[in-house]
Amino acid sequence: MSKIAGLSSTLQQLWAEGIPRIPLAEWTDRAIAYLTVHCSDATQAMSEFLRERIINLQDTLISLPPEFIVLVFVLLAWWLAGKKIAIFTAIGLLFIINIGLWDVTMQTLALVIGAVFLCILIGIPLGILAAKSHTAHRIISPILDFMQTLPAFVYLLPAIPFFGLGVVPAVITTIIFAMPPVIRLTDLGIRQVPEELVELGKSYGSTFMQMLLKIELPLARSTILAGINQCIMLSLSMVVIAAMIGAKGLGGVVWEAIQTLNMGMGFTAGVAIVIMAIILDRLTQNLGKTTRK
Amino acid sequence: MHKIDLQNLTKIYGSNPEKALEMVRAGVDNDTIRQKTKLVVGMRQVNLFVDEGESFVIMGLSGSGKSTLLRCVNGLIRPTDGQVLIDGKDIVTMPSGELLQFRRRKMAMVFQRFALLPHRTILHNVAYGLEVRGMSRDQRTERAAQAIKMVGLQGWEDYYPDNLSGGMQQRVGLARALATDPDILLMDEPFSALDPLIRQEMQDELLEIQSKLQKTIVFITHDLDEALKIGDRIALMRAGEVVQTGEPEDILLSPASDYVARFVENVDRSKALTAGAVMVKPRAVVHPKDGPRTALHLMERNGLSTLYVLDREGRLRGYIQAEDASALVKQGHRQLEEIILEDVPTALPDTPLADLLETLAHTRVPIAVVDEDKVLKGVLVRGSVIAGLAGERRPENE
Numbered sequence: 001m002s003k004i005a006g007l008s009s010t011l012q013q014l015w016a017e018g019i020p021r022i023p024l025a026e027w028t029d030r031a032i033a034y035l036t037v038h039c040s041d042a043t044q045a046m047s048e049f050l051r052e053r054i055i056n057l058q059d060t061l062i063s064l065p066p067e068f069i070v071l072v073f074v075l076l077a078w079w080l081a082g083k084k085i086a087i088f089t090a091i092g093l094l095f096i097i098n099i100g101l102w103d104v105t106m107q108t109l110a111l112v113i114g115a116v117f118l119c120i121l122i123g124i125p126l127g128i129l130a131a132k133s134h135t136a137h138r139i140i141s142p143i144l145d146f147m148q149t150l151p152a153f154v155y156l157l158p159a160i161p162f163f164g165l166g167v168v169p170a171v172i173t174t175i176i177f178a179m180p181p182v183i184r185l186t187d188l189g190i191r192q193v194p195e196e197l198v199e200l201g202k203s204y205g206s207t208f209m210q211m212l213l214k215i216e217l218p219l220a221r222s223t224i225l226a227g228i229n230q231c232i233m234l235s236l237s238m239v240v241i242a243a244m245i246g247a248k249g250l251g252g253v254v255w256e257a258i259q260t261l262n263m264g265m266g267f268t269a270g271v272a273i274v275i276m277a278i279i280l281d282r283l284t285q286n287l288g289k290t291t292r293k
Numbered sequence: 294m295h296k297i298d299l300q301n302l303t304k305i306y307g308s309n310p311e312k313a314l315e316m317v318r319a320g321v322d323n324d325t326i327r328q329k330t331k332l333v334v335g336m337r338q339v340n341l342f343v344d345e346g347e348s349f350v351i352m353g354l355s356g357s358g359k360s361t362l363l364r365c366v367n368g369l370i371r372p373t374d375g376q377v378l379i380d381g382k383d384i385v386t387m388p389s390g391e392l393l394q395f396r397r398r399k400m401a402m403v404f405q406r407f408a409l410l411p412h413r414t415i416l417h418n419v420a421y422g423l424e425v426r427g428m429s430r431d432q433r434t435e436r437a438a439q440a441i442k443m444v445g446l447q448g449w450e451d452y453y454p455d456n457l458s459g460g461m462q463q464r465v466g467l468a469r470a471l472a473t474d475p476d477i478l479l480m481d482e483p484f485s486a487l488d489p490l491i492r493q494e495m496q497d498e499l500l501e502i503q504s505k506l507q508k509t510i511v512f513i514t515h516d517l518d519e520a521l522k523i524g525d526r527i528a529l530m531r532a533g534e535v536v537q538t539g540e541p542e543d544i545l546l547s548p549a550s551d552y553v554a555r556f557v558e559n560v561d562r563s564k565a566l567t568a569g570a571v572m573v574k575p576r577a578v579v580h581p582k583d584g585p586r587t588a589l590h591l592m593e594r595n596g597l598s599t600l601y602v603l604d605r606e607g608r609l610r611g612y613i614q615a616e617d618a619s620a621l622v623k624q625g626h627r628q629l630e631e632i633i634l635e636d637v638p639t640a641l642p643d644t645p646l647a648d649l650l651e652t653l654a655h656t657r658v659p660i661a662v663v664d665e666d667k668v669l670k671g672v673l674v675r676g677s678v679i680a681g682l683a684g685e686r687r688p689e690n691e
Binding site for chain 2: 194196197199200201202203204205206207210214215218219221
């Protein structure tokens, strides 16, 4: 008891004298300021490139006749998830048209498509790298933990100095938030390939790419698709949050409703988000199962 | 030159094996090495050779190092020390590009759990080895179809592995290996995961295919009956070491150590032992030209009531009985010809004892062991058969 009392008094003394506060906030500010100054050319160029493509995609989706998009979704749902989901998709999308949120829904969809596309493009190679190299795995793993647990609002802020306001920082933050499951599950899927099948590949003289394309990726397929499904769901939720930095879309409507305390508008946009979430989830949930019976 | 020649092969699992390797060379046992260096010795100073066209079985319990050994042969595991010579070339030091070609052309592996790719049809599974080799689609489809036919699975080409039973799946595994037309088949407990009946069927099928193709086979098993059936020669492993190498009967009849003796204790010897292994030299034989008096004399001296009759080339003519011979003497005849009885039970040297036990129980004369030309090689008497089944080495003369 006396020991503990002694220790606590020492701590109190130290506290009183003052351990200098670690200036993490200042360091962060300075680092971001430095990066903004020195990397802004690169980020601005990338930003332009991305903005153009995402805006293009949004415009295309909005300019297409809504009936056509509904039809495509219904057919996809029928093929991938069956009749019930197809009917739900039809009713859900027609409802969105009916409540007048079609254009903003398409804006959101374009953001999700853009973010998920980039997540796959970057995430799958990183997942393969993590599966193949212990060092890469050890480096990537904690970064992914960090990306997933750091509150999304925290990196919404620094995205602005790098990429300005609008769709680009929205997509970038969405990628940061939604990519981890793609990397993790690609890594896991490849690691889960049975040892005997890896030996099979090697013993018959397969090259690295043959192993990957003929054995590992096909066997990891359903795990990777589960990762993509999670990525889509996370993207959708993040795209809504990213409305705060000017992403517009359904999230923009929700954000506006919050600022004006317009509960009816907020709820309607919320329902539209739920409908999109259910449709996207059901469509991609069954991707791994359908192709072969 | 041997087809496969393993020289002084040692595998130590773990990093920095130098110290452990020194200890292996100094003869320190595995447990001590593990305690002192925290490293596991998988295989220690194995010397083996396999000749072209030979079926070589490596037998041992789990953890005896037999899988490690097999995987060193195709380079899946890199030995810590020693050489793996295949057609005289050391694959341990071979550049990786050359090793790749080696694996594609020279050898193929059959796996315990079949290792079929679930997303490919049977045809495309069988064609895998040809596909990675870069063979054109038409050519590999044709070769794969041939291999599928060889294992009796025609008609199943377009099914997926999970539609097939275990036995059929392993046929696919075998077909995949045969499709690449390798010199060497590496078989890693290929039938262990199958039901006993299916296992026997597959063993028979392998023997049949082997009699046609004459591949060099390295076959791993923990089942002694299987080893005795498949192997031209057998190596028995324990704790990473080869404790005995020899033909099946050597292992059965003269085990090199107590360990081997205990291992072979429970085997069904009647299936593993052949007539040739337990036969004895006949104590006496007569020729048709010999008179009945000579025959009677021989019987009397050797305490026999029957005698085999051989012609001048050593071919079995039949046997004579003592009472017939003495009747002949009384009648004053000099030729044995007329009393030769021809209903002799015979066996080939490689007939398993299991097939002969019933005959042996009822016959009045010993079973004659003859080769394809009817030349007498030896005889089976009850005593020598029982001794063989009991695990005793055959006495040279009886």
